[in-house]
Amino acid sequence: MTTTVPTDMFQQSTEELISGSEAIAIACALADVDVITAYPIRPYDTVMQYVSKLKADGAFDCDFIVAESEHSQFEIVKHASAVGARTFCGSSGVGWFYAFEAITVTAGLRMPVVAMVGNRALDDPGAFGVEHNDAMAVRDLGWHLYWVATAQEAMDIALLAWRVAEDRNVLLPFAISCDGSFLTHSQAIVQVPTREQVNRYLPGYNRHELQLHPDNPITVAPQVNEDWLMEIRRQTDEAMRRAVGVIYEAYDEFKEVFGRGDPSPFIEEYMTEDAEIILVGMGTLAMPTRVAVRRMREQGKKVGFVRVKFFRPFAVEEVQNALRGAKGIAVIDRDYSYGSPSFGGVLFHELRSTLYPLPERPLMLNFIAGLGGREVMVRDVNEMVETIEKALETGKIEQETTWINVRE
Amino acid sequence: MTTLMTATDLPQVRGVKNIPVEEFYSSGHRTCQGCESALVMRLMIKAAGPRTIVLGSTGCMYVANTTYYSTPWVVPWMHTQLGSSGSAATGTAAGLASMMRKGKMNQEPINVIAFCGDGGGVDMGLSAISAALQHDEYNLLILCYDNESYANTDIQVSGSSPWGANSTFSPPGKVHRIMNSRWKKNTAPMLAAGHPDVRYIATACGSYGLDFNNKIRRALTIGGPTFIHSIDPCPKGWDYDPKYSHELGMLAIETGLWVQYEIIDGELILNGPSRSIAKGIRRRKPIEDYLSRQGRFAHFTPDDIAHFQQRVDDSWEKWWMPGVIPFTMSQD
Numbered sequence: 001m002t003t004t005v006p007t008d009m010f011q012q013s014t015e016e017l018i019s020g021s022e023a024i025a026i027a028c029a030l031a032d033v034d035v036i037t038a039y040p041i042r043p044y045d046t047v048m049q050y051v052s053k054l055k056a057d058g059a060f061d062c063d064f065i066v067a068e069s070e071h072s073q074f075e076i077v078k079h080a081s082a083v084g085a086r087t088f089c090g091s092s093g094v095g096w097f098y099a100f101e102a103i104t105v106t107a108g109l110r111m112p113v114v115a116m117v118g119n120r121a122l123d124d125p126g127a128f129g130v131e132h133n134d135a136m137a138v139r140d141l142g143w144h145l146y147w148v149a150t151a152q153e154a155m156d157i158a159l160l161a162w163r164v165a166e167d168r169n170v171l172l173p174f175a176i177s178c179d180g181s182f183l184t185h186s187q188a189i190v191q192v193p194t195r196e197q198v199n200r201y202l203p204g205y206n207r208h209e210l211q212l213h214p215d216n217p218i219t220v221a222p223q224v225n226e227d228w229l230m231e232i233r234r235q236t237d238e239a240m241r242r243a244v245g246v247i248y249e250a251y252d253e254f255k256e257v258f259g260r261g262d263p264s265p266f267i268e269e270y271m272t273e274d275a276e277i278i279l280v281g282m283g284t285l286a287m288p289t290r291v292a293v294r295r296m297r298e299q300g301k302k303v304g305f306v307r308v309k310f311f312r313p314f315a316v317e318e319v320q321n322a323l324r325g326a327k328g329i330a331v332i333d334r335d336y337s338y339g340s341p342s343f344g345g346v347l348f349h350e351l352r353s354t355l356y357p358l359p360e361r362p363l364m365l366n367f368i369a370g371l372g373g374r375e376v377m378v379r380d381v382n383e384m385v386e387t388i389e390k391a392l393e394t395g396k397i398e399q400e401t402t403w404i405n406v407r408e
Numbered sequence: 409m410t411t412l413m414t415a416t417d418l419p420q421v422r423g424v425k426n427i428p429v430e431e432f433y434s435s436g437h438r439t440c441q442g443c444e445s446a447l448v449m450r451l452m453i454k455a456a457g458p459r460t461i462v463l464g465s466t467g468c469m470y471v472a473n474t475t476y477y478s479t480p481w482v483v484p485w486m487h488t489q490l491g492s493s494g495s496a497a498t499g500t501a502a503g504l505a506s507m508m509r510k511g512k513m514n515q516e517p518i519n520v521i522a523f524c525g526d527g528g529g530v531d532m533g534l535s536a537i538s539a540a541l542q543h544d545e546y547n548l549l550i551l552c553y554d555n556e557s558y559a560n561t562d563i564q565v566s567g568s569s570p571w572g573a574n575s576t577f578s579p580p581g582k583v584h585r586i587m588n589s590r591w592k593k594n595t596a597p598m599l600a601a602g603h604p605d606v607r608y609i610a611t612a613c614g615s616y617g618l619d620f621n622n623k624i625r626r627a628l629t630i631g632g633p634t635f636i637h638s639i640d641p642c643p644k645g646w647d648y649d650p651k652y653s654h655e656l657g658m659l660a661i662e663t664g665l666w667v668q669y670e671i672i673d674g675e676l677i678l679n680g681p682s683r684s685i686a687k688g689i690r691r692r693k694p695i696e697d698y699l700s701r702q703g704r705f706a707h708f709t710p711d712d713i714a715h716f717q718q719r720v721d722d723s724w725e726k727w728w729m730p731g732v733i734p735f736t737m738s739q740d
């Protein structure tokens with residue numbers, strides 16, 4: 001495997017044709033990560049192939065550990081983080097689930113581990129393609145959860161991830177979700193910043209009085225039971241609330257230092273102004289959705305698209321403001337939640353709960369699409385819009401949840 | 409290749425009076441009266457001293473030891489998951505090594521010890537311990553305190569429980585008297601044979617405090633990953649009067665059931681009574697002396713005791729290396 005190691009070692013900003021995985025690997029080098037753990041599973045593991053090559057080529061110095069399982073992979077970085085090391089790891093599909101115990105305690109212990117999830121369908125049956133259920137599983141645990149849509153965004157959000165996760169007011173882990181293949185393996189032009197820029201943006205990780213060290217003999221995670229657990233849960237809740245402000249701050253500064261970024265760190269709005277129908281989705285399906293929206297606009301349809309970037313913390317007000325005034329909302333889920341209300345997807349439920357307090361609630365439909373890596377096409381998006389148009393016209397909802405492009 | 413920086417101020421101690429008086433595992437724990445594992449914790453950290461980070465996996469030595477607001481640990485201590493002692497040691501050592509090498513932390517030797525119970529180490533955490541033992545670039549010690557059951561969850565049989573022992577998952581019943589038909593896993597030799605680059609693997613017992621102290625120190629100073637397996641009588645799980653913990657630890661060794669040894673740079677050295685037994689200086693006590701003192705074997709018939717004795721005899725008479733290597737080489 002070849003890597004694009006900038007020969008000047010990040011002294012100058014460069015443009016590289018790289019995949020989302022390689023972009024995150026380069027971000028690891030730029031952020032001078034101390035401990036990185038790997039275990040093979042497609043499609044996330046490309047990031048570790050690049051990381052190991054970057055280390056081998058001397059682009060940066062880290063302890064790169066090939067663990068014997070994902071559980072160990074995540075436990076190792078959790079403990080490295082406790083002594084003050086900056087960390088990175090990741091997984092996909094059942095690998096992410098294999099690590100689940102370690103993943104949950106990482107947030108419980110408030111360790112700012114940054115992880116990449118190369119979204120992949122869960123076994124069985126085996127499938128390599130993208131589904132969001134793997135990463136989604138951490139949504140209640142205190143992990144930041146972000147869905148990127150381009151390789152550039154993957155690099156940028158990785159840099160932001162350490163900045164936010166390691167902030168003293170936050171100290172919560174950060175999962176960067178990347179759609180398998182569409183993001184992990186597809187190349188695009190990425191602006192690689194300089195080390196100087198990154199150093200200016202990203203302070204060193206310092207745990208202060210929380211650092212596990214002989215000079216600071218603390219006891220971490222003693223048994224608490226009913227006496228204290230509720231207070232500790234509440235502290236994590238507060239930290240996640242504070243993360244919202246820290247993310248705004250960190251994103252503003254990101255734009256200042258690197259000269260790029262969207263208006264909001266939480267959502268991307270596309271042609272939403274005056275839109276009557278708005279599609280909502282996450283990750284790389286933004287691409288075909290935007291194309292479909294643009295074409296429909298050309299035909300005079302008032303359609304827009306909102307991409308939810310941060311699934312956790314979820315920016316309720318921003319989403320409300322973006323969708324306020326629309327008559328119909330079509331939520332695209334690349335996931336499933338069997339037996340849930342309306343038999344809908346996870347994002348759909350989140351959107352419903354977000355819009356419930358609005359004085360005028362829009363009609364909402366859910367579309368399950370692109371499971372197992374099946375491509376979401378422009379015509380699929382058209383079909384969603386047609387379905388919601390019909391419902392708006394007749395005032396009748398035939399079915400709230402529709403599976404798109406599926407053999408019946 | 410990184411140079412390993414191990415503690416230099418941890419000399420071997422001669423004479424029990426020379427064991428340090430400082431305590432780094434003090435009051436605040438709530439283990440049962442007579443808990444030998446609590447003594448093992450105390451001896452372990454006494455030997456290692458204050459420049460040590462201890463990681464403890466779930467089990468009695470977490471739950472009964474470290475209650476919020478009443479930790480007994482004077483040194484930095486952190487919980488790790490049941491099967492994670494190997495990963496905890498690796499992650500801690502890696503974090504320290506990386507930051508010291510990169511100038512983000514003062515260069516100094518810091519001992520890293522992760523402990524696990526038999527459930528956490530011999531069963532669930534075996535693969536992570538094995539992985540940790542492959543990392544020659546890190547100094548770490550994994551201490552498995554073996555009370556021969558999943559004690560904290562109410563005494564359930566583990567892969568390290570003795571044959572036939574009564575536990576809440578292996579209760580003798582009207583139809584099946586022996587519910588645990590597995591022989592205890594031979595853990596330390598398995599790890600030694602499987603990880604030839606590991607410089608130090610030992611068995612130990614809290615009944616022999618000086619020996620225990622020196623084993624911990626050798627493990628911490630030799631360099632690279634190391635492993636110690638200690639046998640810990642547990643009054644609750646083994647069902648005996650707490651005042652006999654020490655005696656039972658000694659009996660486990662004097663009957664030849666538990667063998668005390670160190671494997672240093674590939675050389676096996678038997679210690680204490682095990683050494684005398686192997687040299688023929690001392691006879692093994694009958695296993696009945698040990699079994700009959702514990703309620704967990706109270707349902708044993710004379711045949712069961714004879715079977716148990718036969719297994720112990722075989723391990724001394726038929727094994728390639730008595731009590732250590734359970735096979736022989738073909739003469740062909």
Ligand SMILES: Cc1ncc(C[n+]2csc(CCOP(=O)(O)OP(=O)(O)O)c2C)c(N)n1
Binds near residue numbers: 466525526555560566
């Ligand atoms: C993954 C996981 N499974 C089960 C448990 C429940 N559990 C807590 S302590 C314990 C016993 C561990 O036994 P051992 O490692 O032998 O330590 P001991 O309690 O005997 O000291 C178990 C099974 C757990 N904490 N984590």
Ligand code: SF4
Binds near residue numbers: 443444446560
């Ligand atoms: S059950 Fe056994 S190991 Fe646990 S605290 Fe009591 S004596 Fe110690």
Ligand SMILES: [Mg+2]
Binds near residue numbers: 467525555557558
């Ligand atoms: Mg046990």
